[in-house]
Amino acid sequence: MVAGHLQEKKGYFYIVLNYKDELGKRKNKWISTGLPVKGNKKKAEALLVEARKNFESPQQADKENLLFSDFMLQWLEMMKHQIEITTYASYSHAVKGRIAPYFKETGILLKELQPKHIQEFYRYELEVRGVTANTVIHYHANIRKALQYAFKTDLIPSNPADKVERPKKNKFVGSFYDKEEMNKLFEAVKGAPIELAVLLAAFYGLRRSEVVGLKWDAIDFKNKTITIQHTVIEVSVEGKYITVEKDRTKNKSSHRSLPLVVAFEELLLQIKEQQERDRYQYKNSYCTDYLDYIYLDKLGHRIKPGYITQHFPLVLERHKLRRIRYHDLRHSCASLLLANGVSMKEIQDWLGHSDFSTTANIYAHLDVSTKITSAHAMSECLQL
Incomplete structure (x- = not known):
């Protein structure tokens, strides 16, 4: 039952109901009882109890017809004040640029959203629009996080994104300049x-x-x-x-x-x-x-x-x-370090990677030359 209390205003009792909107912000709804304050407190209290029992928030009323695309935009607006602007820019690009427009065309309601609808969106992005798997993974992160909020606020009974298979992350293989280049x-x-x-x-x-x-x-x-x-x-x-x-x-x-x-x-x-x-x-x-x-x-x-x-x-x-990206100079730096016998751990420290696995995953394929050297050394040693 929604919270509420009586408020006196200009000699009359008003019912004030307190609820949260779809973004979690506190809202008040004022209802006139028409009862003068003098001699009507018990009647006003009875009306308050009745109003609290029967109150249906705009959120409850609207959620039956809330489009998933509109919900994503509402969620994005809420997140704007909770995250750094750089993160918000990334979220906004995904939600406003692709997710909301796609689902607006489908006209699907939030309450009707199923895993198959999300999966179809991913298929469309990958096969029709030709985006990378990493881009779809980014979309998935936004959708899942938004739907988790919808689940926590009782807008939906479960999170359909939990049952969706996201694509496997593309393994990065960058372009590198050698010493001469x-x-x-x-x-x-x-x-x-x-x-x-x-x-x-x-x-x-x-x-x-x-x-x-x-x-x-x-x-x-x-x-x-x-x-x-x-x-x-x-x-x-x-x-x-x-x-x-x-x-x-x-x-x-x-x-x-x-x-x-x-x-x-x-x-x-x-x-x-x-x-x-x-x-x-x-x-x-x-x-x-x-x-x-x-x-x-x-x-x-x-x-x-x-x-x-x-x-x-x-x-x-x-x-x-030869055409490479500017960021590939960073990778070229790592490849030259590796070619000159610098360890992966030292490269991690030089580049400022957060953990060793990041360095290893990106540059493991460059480590072949050191393995070949090891193979030659073992062959000469053991004379197979």
Whole structure:
């Protein structure tokens, strides 16, 4: 039975019923008794009991006709205030971009949703639209989480997503540059605005967000270290790009200190001197909002993450280099480390992976060369 109480207002009794809406927010419904306060308390209390017994919340009334697509949008709106904006952007892309539009066309109600309907959606996405299994797994995570909320709030008797088979995750096989290709790339970007981004990703294996987020206080010239501790990313939320700065990295292990090698120390000192010259040259036109950041343009504006993604393939095309993604430079870094005898555990620490299995799953296939070396050694030793 819904909670409620009597409230006096302008000499009359009102019934106030307290309930939660579909998003879990507390709501009040005021009902006039028409009874003057004087001499009518018992009558008003009787009406209160009756109103509490018979009350049907808008949520209860609407849930009979609530479309699954509308429920997903309501759930997304609720999550907006519970999760980080970067996570919300990911949820929004899945729900508003694909899940809600698909199920809106089917017209299926939340209460009628069955595992077969969700399974058919996955089949359509995989076979008709040609998305990857990993994308469908992302959809599944959103659908299952939303339906779990519906189950907990008694909108549905069980979670149909629990009975759905999600596709198997695609095993990642990235593209990698070898030593010769890396050196050609370094020559191609020398002096270009994208040079620093390429060198940091190729040598230190930095993520794009870590490159853009690198600050001068992360460089310890005295102790020769570079500390990865701040990130800058761009997310699209409802059609608008938002820049998000974080004083933390992707995960706890991503916060790492690495040796500052001589070549990078010299490069960073050159960049620092150039920024001082630019600031002097452009005077009032120079932006002073990002003085603590390393990766800036000539007018002091912080380089945007999107700039790297857009310009990297143009550099490869211009210099007739094999096409890879910018993020593949991070993988190329790992492959070169592995080829030079660095252990998987050391690579995990260098790249800042959260656990060893991540490193092993991505780069295990590259470990073949070390196995071949071992096989040759055993063959010579045992003379089979």
